[in-house]
Amino acid sequence: MKKALTIAGFDPSGGAGLQADLRAFNAFGVYGLSVASALTAQSSRGVDRIMPVSGKFVRRQLAVLLSDIKPDAVKTGMLYNEENVETVAHIIRKYALKNIVIDPVILSSTGKSLSEKNLPAVVRKMLLPLCTVVTPNIYEASVLSGIHIKDKTDMEKAAKVLRDYGPENVIITGGHLEKMAMDLLYDDEFHYLKGKKAEGEYHGTGCVFSAAITALLAKGHSVLHAAGLAKRFMNRQFRKSFSAGGEMRLFNI
Ligand code: PLP
Numbered sequence: 001m002k003k004a005l006t007i008a009g010f011d012p013s014g015g016a017g018l019q020a021d022l023r024a025f026n027a028f029g030v031y032g033l034s035v036a037s038a039l040t041a042q043s044s045r046g047v048d049r050i051m052p053v054s055g056k057f058v059r060r061q062l063a064v065l066l067s068d069i070k071p072d073a074v075k076t077g078m079l080y081n082e083e084n085v086e087t088v089a090h091i092i093r094k095y096a097l098k099n100i101v102i103d104p105v106i107l108s109s110t111g112k113s114l115s116e117k118n119l120p121a122v123v124r125k126m127l128l129p130l131c132t133v134v135t136p137n138i139y140e141a142s143v144l145s146g147i148h149i150k151d152k153t154d155m156e157k158a159a160k161v162l163r164d165y166g167p168e169n170v171i172i173t174g175g176h177l178e179k180m181a182m183d184l185l186y187d188d189e190f191h192y193l194k195g196k197k198a199e200g201e202y203h204g205t206g207c208v209f210s211a212a213i214t215a216l217l218a219k220g221h222s223v224l225h226a227a228g229l230a231k232r233f234m235n236r237q238f239r240k241s242f243s244a245g246g247e248m249r250l251f252n253i
Helices: 017-027 055-066 082-094 119-130 138-145 152-163 205-218 223-240
Strands: 003-010 031-043 046-052 073-076 100-102 169-172 183-186 190-193
Touching (some): 003 055, 003 205, 082 119, 100 119, 152 183, 205 223
Parallel strands (some): 003 073
Antiparallel strands (some): 031 046, 169 183
């Protein structure tokens, strides 16, 4: 049985964070392990409050779990603060974890901050050098790279800047670009993953996409192949999504 670990936030609506990641792992037949780095009070209408889990307890959860079970791939989502980023970086090195996917969560779609101010700087310094893939959206890639992304050329520039921090692969998801939903994978070459832009607002898109890639890496796929399959998976999930009450649609994985 292949196993994937998510270190992410707890979302009671189940649309994002740990719960969404676990369902995505399951969709690919991969067993899901999960460690909570933050608790949130939220619904399909948005995020209300956040309670970060202490770095000490994140470390404890990871140490107890990893001394028993070794995951085939790991993803991080909402780490929230420096303490948790530092803890995760330490654990990745200590347990020599492989197939690391970093989803650098900064802000929710509804505009609520999901991180402390210095998070982009600490993610750049501590996590990017250790990861197999980083999966920022346009906004996150702009903040992390310092390049305000408006088009395809800016995406390429930002991907180059981010890859210089050390990740083997950079995937900038382009769902928030005006006309197209084109993702860019940069692994020393540019690869474009094209898709139809999904109309409407969706909760947890970045979480589910990066979790799908994580599950596929756990199963032994290359990053390029995993990214293509994850994109197709997302296209299906947009079609199957449903409205639970708020403006944002939830994925029925
Ligand atoms: N809550 C948690 C725990 C998350 O990890 C994320 C995104 O990564 C969100 C909320 C926000 O999700 P979205 O911006 O897709 O609504």
